[in-house]
Amino acid sequence: MPRRPAPSDDDGQWGTPSGRTAPARPGDPRPRPAMGDPRAADSRPQGRPRPRGAEPRPADARRRPEAAFEDTQSMGQVPSRPQPAPRRESADTVVSRDLGGPSRRGRSGPPPAGPGGPGGRGPGDGPGGRGPGDGSGGPGRRRSKGDDEPPRRRTGWRRFLPNWKIVMVGFAVLAAGVFGMIAVAYANTDLPTDKEAQDQAVAQGSVFYYSDGKQIARLGTQRRAVPLNDVPKYVRDAVVAAENKTFYSDAGISLSGIVRSAWSTATGTQVQGASTITQQMARGYFKGLSNERTIKRKIKEIFIAVKLDKEWSKDKVLEYYLNIVPFGRNTYGIEAAAVEFFGHSAKKLTPAEGAYLAGRIQQPGQFDLAEEKKNYSGTRFRFNYVLKQMAEVDPKAYGNYPSTLKFPKPEPRKDNESFGGLRGYMLTEALKELEAKGLPRSEIETGGYKIYTTFDRNLMKVARTAVTQTTAGLPKEVHTGLAAVDPTNGRVIAFYGGNNYLGKHPDQFNEAFQARKQAASAFKPYVLAAWLEAGNSLKSYVTGKEPLKLEGTTPIRNGHATPASMDIIYATQHSINTAYGQMGAEVGLDAVKRIAEEAGLSKDALEKDVNEHKYLFSIGSAGVTPVEQAGGYSIFANRGKHYETHTVIRVVNGDGVQIIAEAKKSNQVITEEVAADAIVALRSVVKGGTGTAAALSDRPVAGKTGTNNDNKEAWFVGFTPQLSTAVGMYKEDRKTGAELSLGNNFDGGTVPARVWRAFMAEAMKGKKAEEFPPPSNIGAPKDLAPKPEPTPTPTQSDDPGFPTDDNWPPTGDGDGGDNGGGGDNGGGCLPWDDNCNNGNGNGGGDPFNEGKSPASAATPTPTPTPPGTRRPTPAPSSR
Numbered sequence: 061m062p063r064r065p066a067p068s069d070d071d072g073q074w075g076t077p078s079g080r081t082a083p084a085r086p087g088d089p090r091p092r093p094a095m096g097d098p099r100a101a102d103s104r105p106q107g108r109p110r111p112r113g114a115e116p117r118p119a120d121a122r123r124r125p126e127a128a129f130e131d132t133q134s135m136g137q138v139p140s141r142p143q144p145a146p147r148r149e150s151a152d153t154v155v156s157r158d159l160g161g162p163s164r165r166g167r168s169g170p171p172p173a174g175p176g177g178p179g180g181r182g183p184g185d186g187p188g189g190r191g192p193g194d195g196s197g198g199p200g201r202r203r204s205k206g207d208d209e210p211p212r213r214r215t216g217w218r219r220f221l222p223n224w225k226i227v228m229v230g231f232a233v234l235a236a237g238v239f240g241m242i243a244v245a246y247a248n249t250d251l252p253t254d255k256e257a258q259d260q261a262v263a264q265g266s267v268f269y270y271s272d273g274k275q276i277a278r279l280g281t282q283r284r285a286v287p288l289n290d291v292p293k294y295v296r297d298a299v300v301a302a303e304n305k306t307f308y309s310d311a312g313i314s315l316s317g318i319v320r321s322a323w324s325t326a327t328g329t330q331v332q333g334a335s336t337i338t339q340q341m342a343r344g345y346f347k348g349l350s351n352e353r354t355i356k357r358k359i360k361e362i363f364i365a366v367k368l369d370k371e372w373s374k375d376k377v378l379e380y381y382l383n384i385v386p387f388g389r390n391t392y393g394i395e396a397a398a399v400e401f402f403g404h405s406a407k408k409l410t411p412a413e414g415a416y417l418a419g420r421i422q423q424p425g426q427f428d429l430a431e432e433k434k435n436y437s438g439t440r441f442r443f444n445y446v447l448k449q450m451a452e453v454d455p456k457a458y459g460n461y462p463s464t465l466k467f468p469k470p471e472p473r474k475d476n477e478s479f480g481g482l483r484g485y486m487l488t489e490a491l492k493e494l495e496a497k498g499l500p501r502s503e504i505e506t507g508g509y510k511i512y513t514t515f516d517r518n519l520m521k522v523a524r525t526a527v528t529q530t531t532a533g534l535p536k537e538v539h540t541g542l543a544a545v546d547p548t549n550g551r552v553i554a555f556y557g558g559n560n561y562l563g564k565h566p567d568q569f570n571e572a573f574q575a576r577k578q579a580a581s582a583f584k585p586y587v588l589a590a591w592l593e594a595g596n597s598l599k600s601y602v603t604g605k606e607p608l609k610l611e612g613t614t615p616i617r618n619g620h621a622t623p624a625s626m627d628i629i630y631a632t633q634h635s636i637n638t639a640y641g642q643m644g645a646e647v648g649l650d651a652v653k654r655i656a657e658e659a660g661l662s663k664d665a666l667e668k669d670v671n672e673h674k675y676l677f678s679i680g681s682a683g684v685t686p687v688e689q690a691g692g693y694s695i696f697a698n699r700g701k702h703y704e705t706h707t708v709i710r711v712v713n714g715d716g717v718q719i720i721a722e723a724k725k726s727n728q729v730i731t732e733e734v735a736a737d738a739i740v741a742l743r744s745v746v747k748g749g750t751g752t753a754a755a756l757s758d759r760p761v762a763g764k765t766g767t768n769n770d771n772k773e774a775w776f777v778g779f780t781p782q783l784s785t786a787v788g789m790y791k792e793d794r795k796t797g798a799e800l801s802l803g804n805n806f807d808g809g810t811v812p813a814r815v816w817r818a819f820m821a822e823a824m825k826g827k828k829a830e831e832f833p834p835p836s837n838i839g840a841p842k843d844l845a846p847k848p849e850p851t852p853t854p855t856q857s858d859d860p861g862f863p864t865d866d867n868w869p870p871t872g873d874g875d876g877g878d879n880g881g882g883g884d885n886g887g888g889c890l891p892w893d894d895n896c897n898n899g900n901g902n903g904g905g906d907p908f909n910e911g912k913s914p915a916s917a918a919t920p921t922p923t924p925t926p927p928g929t930r931r932p933t934p935a936p937s938s939r
Contacts, residue, residue, distance in 0.1 A: 066580060066626060076281070077310070077802055078421070082737050083117040086499040090211055091466075095380065100433065102813060104918070107793050113208075113785065117420070124344040126472050135694060137852075138428035142627075142671060145581075148919055152816060153416070157572075160543065160652070163935070167366055172210065174434055181644065182651040185444060188293060189572050193918075201930045208915050214774075214830075214847075215273075216818040217774070227902050228791055238852055244790050248665040261344055261345040261346075261384045262275075262510040263280075263281045263283065263284060263392065263505075263506035263507070264280070264281050264282075264283045264506070264507075264714075265278045265279055265280030265281050265283075265505060265506075265508070266278070266279055266280055266504045266505065266508060266509035266510070267279075267509075267510055267511065267513065267514045267515060268487060268490060268511045269510065269516075270487070270513060270515050270516065270711065271512070271513065271514055271515060271551070272516070272517060272518055273512075274517055275514065276431065276478075276483055276486060276515070277477075277478035277479075277487060277489070277877055278478060279478050279484050279487065279504065279505060279878050280504060280506055280507075281389070281390055281391075281392055281505055281506050281507025282389075282390060282391045282392065282396040282399075283305055283392045283393050283396050284393060284395040284396050284630075285383040285393060285395070286382075286383065286393070286394070286395045286405075286406055286859070288375055288378060288379035288382070290395075290405075290406055291382060291394055291406050291407075291409075291529060292406075292407070292409060292411075292414065294411045294414055294450075294457075294458070295394065295406065295413075295414030295418070296378060296382070297415070297450060297454065297457075298379075298411070298414045298415045298417075298418035298446055298450055299378075299382065299385075299417075299421070299447055300378070300420045301418070301449035301450040301451070301453050302340075302415075302418040302419055302421060302422070302442075302445070302446045302449060303337055303340070303418070303421060303488050304336045304337040304451070305449060305453050305873075306336075307336065307337050307338075307378070308374055308376065309444065309687070310338075310782055311338070311366060311369050312336060312338035312368055312377075312721065313336055313338070313339060313366060313367050313369075333462070335361075335704065336365065336366055337377065337378065337381050338365045338369055338377050339361055339362070339365045340381065340385070341368075341380050341384070342361055342364045342365050342368060343361055343383065343385055344362065344381075344384050345380055347775075348542065369840050374402075376772040377460055379713050380402065381590060381789060382394045383395075384423075384425050385421055386421055386518055386840060387400075387417055387420050387421065387424055388400070388424030388425065388427055388428045388475055389424075389428060390505075390508065391836075394406045394409075394417065397417050397420075397594070398413070398417070400471075401413075401417065402468070402470060402471060403469040404755055410468065411461065412465045412466060412467070412468040413468045415443055415446040415461070415465065415617050416439065416443050416448070416467070416468050416470065417448055417872030418446050419439060419442030419445065419446045420439060420442065422442060426438065426440075428473075431470070431473070432435040432473065436467070436469070437493060440467050443598055444462065446455050447461045447462040447465060448462055453499070463470055465684075465810060472653035479561050480560070480561065480562045480563070481560055481561065482520055482521075482524065482560075482561070483561065483564075484561020484571050485555070485557040485558060485561055485572075486513065486515050486520070486707075488561075488568075488570065489552075489570065489573055489707050490511065490707050491504070492522075493706060493707050493708050493785075494511070494711070494720070496710060497708075497720055499711065499719075499720065500637055507712070507713065507714065508714035509712065509713055509714070509719075510711070510712040511708060511711050511712050512705070512708070512709045512712075513707055513708055513709065513710070514546075514551035514552050514553055514706065514707050514708065514709055515552070515553065515554065515707070516553045516554050516861075519544065519554035519823055520552055520554050520555075521541050522819060522822045522823060523544065523554045523555060523556040523620075523819055524559065526815050526818035526819035526822070527540045527542055527556045527815055527820070528541065528559065530627065530811065530814050530815045530818050531811065531815065535791070536790055536794070536813070537791050537794055537800065538569060538787045538788055538791045538802065539575065539789065539791070539792060540556065540787065540789050540791070540815060541555075541556065541571030541572040541574040541575050541685070541686040541691040541787070541788050542554075542555060542569075542571075542572060542686060542785065542786070542788075542814075542815065542816075542819060543556075543557040543573075543685075543686040543687040543689070543785065544690060544783055544785040544823065545690040545691045545694055545705055545783070545784050545785075545788050545820070546694075546782070546783060546784075547693075547694030547695075547698035547703075547781075547782075547783070547784045548698055548703075548782075549703050550689060550691065550694070550702070550703030550704050550705050550706055550723075551692075551707075552690075552705060552706065552707050553708070554575070554819075554823070555572035555686070555687065555781070556572060557569075557570035557571045557572040557573060557574075558570060558571060571686070571788075572685065572686045572687050573685060573686075573687050574685065575685060575788065575790070576662075576665065576683040576684065576685050577682040577683060577684070577768075577773045577790050578681055578682065578683055578684075578768050578773055579682060579684040579765050579766055580679070580680040580766035580768045580773060580774075580775060580808070581635040581637075581640075581679065581680055581764065581765060581766040581767065581775075581808070582633065582684075582689060582764050582765065582766025582775040582786075582808065583656070583678075583680035583681060583682060583684070583766065584635065584640050584678075584679065584680065584762050584764060584766075585680070585693065585696065585738060585742060586642075586655050586656040586659065586661075587643055587644050587647075587652050587678050588628070588643075588655075588694070588738050588741060588742075589644075589655050589695070589696075589729075589730050589734055589735075589738055590644075590647045590648075590651040590652045590655050591628065591643045591646070591647055592646045592730075592732050592733075592737055592738060592838065592839060593647075593651070593655070593730055593731070594646075594651065594839075595839045595840060595842075596628075596646075596838055596839050596840065596841070596842040597628075597737075597837070597838065597839035597841050597842075598627065598628045598629055598649075598737055598740060598741060598837075598839075599628070599841045600626075600627065600628055600839075600841045600842045600843055600844070601625050601626065601627055601841070601843040601844065601845050601846065601847050602626065602631055602636075602638075602639035602640075602643060602843075602844045603624065603625060603639060603642055603844060603845035604618065604622035604623045604625060604631075604636055604638055604639060604845075605623050605624050605638060605845075606618050606622075606637075606638050606858050607638075608637075608638040608641045608642060610641060610645050610674070610675040611674075611675075612674040612675070613641075613673070613674040613675040613676055614676065615638065616638055616641040616679065617638070618636055618637050618638055618678070619637075622634070622636055622638070623848065624845065624848070625797070625845040625846055625847060625848050626845075628741060629740065629744050629846070630644075630744075631643075632741035632742065632744065632745060632749075632764070633741070633745050633747075633748065633749030633750070633784075634749055635749070635750050635764075635765060635766075637679045640678050641675055641676075641678050641679055641704060641864050642844050642845075643678065643844070644677065644678025644679075645675055645678070646842075649670050649674075649675070649677055649678070649859075652677070652678065653656055653666050653667070654671060654678075655681075655695075655729055655730060656692065657693050657701060658729040659691070659692035659693075659694075659702050659728055659729055660688055660691040660692050660702060660705050661682070661688050661689075661692055662684070662686055662688065663682075665682055665683045665684070668682075669681050669683070676771065680766055680768075685788075686786040686787065686788045687705060688705070689775070689777045689786035689788070690777065690784045690785055690786040691705035691783045691784070692704075692777075693763075693777050693778070693779050693786070694779070694784045695729045695730055695735060696738050696739055696742065696779065697760065697762075697780070697782075697783075697784050698726075698735075698780075698781040699732040699735050699736075699833065700729055700730040700731050700734060700735040701726040701728055701729070701750055702727045702728075702729045702734050703723070703726045703727075704723055705854065706720075706722070706723070708720065709720075709722045709851050710722055714939065732833070732926055733836035733838045734836075735832065735833075735835065735840065736835055736836045737834070737836050737838060737839075738836055739762050739832045739833070740835045741763055742762035742763060742778075743760060743761070743762040743832070744765055745762070745764055745765065746761045746763055746778065747763060749762065749765075750765040750780075750807070750808065751765045751776060751778065751808070751809050751813055752761050752809070752813075752820060753776075753810065753813035753817065754776055754778050754809075754813040754814075754816045754817045754820075755817070756780075756820060756821060756824065758824070758829055759780055759829035760780070760825060760831060761778055761779070761820075761832070762778060762779060763774075763776060763777055763778025763779065763809065763816075764777055764778070764808075764834065765809045765813065766808045767806075767808045768805035769808045770801045771802045771803060771804070771805075771807060772787045772791065772799045772802065772807045773788065773789070773790045773799070773802075774788070774790070774802055774806060774811070775782065775787065775788050775808045775809070775810050775812055775814040776788075776808045776809070776813040776815075776816045778816055778820070780820070780824060780830065781830040781831070782824070782827060783820065783823055783824070785816055785819060785820055785823075787812040787813075787815045787816045787819075788812065789802065789811060789812050789815075790802070806862050811890055847866030911922050
């Protein structure tokens with residue numbers, strides 16, 4: 061291989077041995093390199109691509125000195141000094157096709173030699189290499205038409221655009237992938253079964269029952285499924301025309317609706333439904349298709365709708381739809397809507413009524429609100445719209461509807477009659493109890509439960525009659541609550557909370573459950589139980605002297621003449637405040653509070669009162685309700701046991717499974733012996749004390765009266781072995797809510813005892829007369845006051861422990877009364893004689909013939925119930 065000639069020291073250019081270039085070939089305008097010139101080896105035409113496998117030119121325009129040195133070493137030559145880089149020409153500089161240097165347009169000449177080798181075209185060229193401006197079509201060269209060279213690369217923003225062929229291929233691949241995924245998703249979509257129905261699709265109201273299984277009321281969703289044949293064709297066509305006029309021809313979906321809905325979802329605007337009847341039915345009936353506004357849910361809905369259209373008949377889809385779609389007023393399905401709005405079944409719907417109901421499907425809740433305000437413009441507009449759609453779908457059958465059918469005004473919405481009369485009070489209390497047990501009203505209204513309550517249907521009416529008839533002559537400001545509890549299980553079998561829960565003058569305040577008033581002396585049996593539990597007997601003597609001064613408490617008085625000392629039976633029979641204040645201080649208020657709390661009285665109310673009134677707590681300053689008192693006295697009637705007071709026996713779900721059961725566990729609050737001895741004292745109250753007006757002629761009765769200061773509140777709470785009943789009365793200003801006096805000589809032994817007896821006489825009718833357990837005579841006497849000295853001729857009493865002093869009972873004012881009142885037996889009246897009138901103050905009293913008021917209050921006035929807190933709704937106009 062011949063060596064390369066060394067570069068000349070004079071000009072640093074490569075050349076022929078004679079320093080000239082080789083002559084050009086005929087017809088070739090370019091000069092040929094001389095023999096021996098390395099460029100001769102690269103004699104291919106300029107502008108054509110290098111042969112495959114040829115070594116590419118270096119990217120940099122200037123070769124490294126080391127590379128030049130290596131080249132010269134391979135030729136045995138010493139390289140010349142590196143030449144400076146060629147001057148950059150202006151934009152109009154072109155490279156001649158001749159082997160000259162750069163020249164202006166139209167000029168030619170040899171290019172300056174560079175360090176790249178003989179005839180080098182620029183810095184960085186090796187032997188035969190081509191640099192900038194070498195005429196090869198590189199940068200800086202203007203291309204002539206017809207040059208066989210690659211197209212110029214795009215510049216500017218166009219260089220970012222992909223080739224259209226690539227775009228089309230990518231789109232095809234993407235489309236194939238999307239359609240493939242859709243096909244796979246559709247194939248894997250299972251059609252839900254009927255058992256997988258949405259809860260709301262099969263939701264129905266729950267039924268409440270009396271204890272005997274008779275229905276009280278149905279509460280909640282109105283729903284009744286009917287076969288499609290029971291719905292007239294024009295009603296079906298009205299629904300189709302209103303909601304999806306292409307129902308019988310489409311594939312279960314609406315493409316335009318889907319696109320509109322997808323766009324709304326993607327842009328963040330309100331998601332539009334635009335669903336077909338099939339889609340609506342699928343969404344409303346099958347689980348997994350909630351109303352959540354997401355693309356995922358809509359895609360699943362579409363798949364199921366398409367499958368439904370393929371596997372179900374149109375009639376089946378429409379039948380399901382008509383039985384689940386809401387029409388308003390808490391009705392679901394065409395049958396329930398027909399009954400609610402027009403008072404008859406779907407079979408009897410007229411074309412106009414069908415069009416009205418079809419128009420309501422769009423937004424039933426909004427139409428309800430408007431129509432409640434007598435605004436029918438919305439439903440009237442929809443009615444006319446449905447008629448036009450029907451005429452358009454089937455002109456032959458319905459073409460004259462828009463001009464002939466008149467808007468059918470629906471029946472007024474009825475207030476939920478389930479709450480009318482006494483039912484509202486029962487349902488309200490049962491709902492509260494179920495809420496506390498984890499079954500809220502919202503679930504009850506849709507769950508289809510059967511709820512069995514404790515209420516006795518007949519005794520609920522008896523309670524109302526006993527109250528309304530006995531109190532008929534009293535002012536309307538006087539309020540009465542009554543509650544009766546079965547002591548053997550804690551069931552509230554009857555109560556009187558008001559006369560009518562709804563109506564023109566609704567009274568939704570439940571006197572039996574909500575009226576919390578001071579118990580007064582009706583609280584003393586809990587002190588009596590604590591006294592006996594502490595090991596003290598009924599034969600103990602306590603004081604009657606007043607005032608009784610106890611630490612931290614206003615002095616306690618009796619308000620009527622009392623002996624200086626008496627036994628526990630007498631103190632209970634005549635409701636002696638000083639005696640019970642002394643007993644409470646002896647056993648401690650915590651012991652009393654414990655028994656009252658375990659007997660069912662409000663823990664918060666008890667604790668609050670102890671803190672506020674100290675030892676007045678022993679004589680009844682704490683607030684109680686009739687239901688609490690009836691349940692509380694059950695510890696005496698049921699041998700010391702207490703069952704939680706309740707109104708629900710059991711709850712059964714739609715599948716017949718009992719989900720709530722009655723609690724069977726009792727709490728032994730006091731011993732049987734304590735209960736038996738307490739009954740001895742409480743029987744004396746009815747036999748010859750302040751509660752004789754409550755006596756029953758055919759069976760034993762025990763109980764206690766209670767009267768607050770100024771006769772503002774009066775109680776009688778009594779029991780037989782089968783039933784414990786409490787009656788509480790108070791008077792309240794109808795405008796301000798302030799408590800007023802019930803009147804002179806009005807106390808627990810008068811009207812409250814009469815109401816109690818009127819109810820219990822009917823409640824016990826036909827029931828076996830049961831006896832109380834015999835006295836236990838437990839404990840030891842603990843005298844807190846000296847025993848009275850016996851007289852030479854003692855008078856025996858029927859009641860054990862009754863004082864034997866000839867001066868007792870006294871005959872002064874208030875004898876036999878409760879805190880200054882009197883019992884109906886005062887002055888020799890029979891226990892059941894309602895006509896007994898002792899209004900002169902010598903024992904007894906009659907609220908219809910007021911006598912002399914007590915000379916002084918029995919106790920300092922406890923804190924009254926804050927005015928204006930009794931009633932959340934207006935009081936009824938009559939009772």
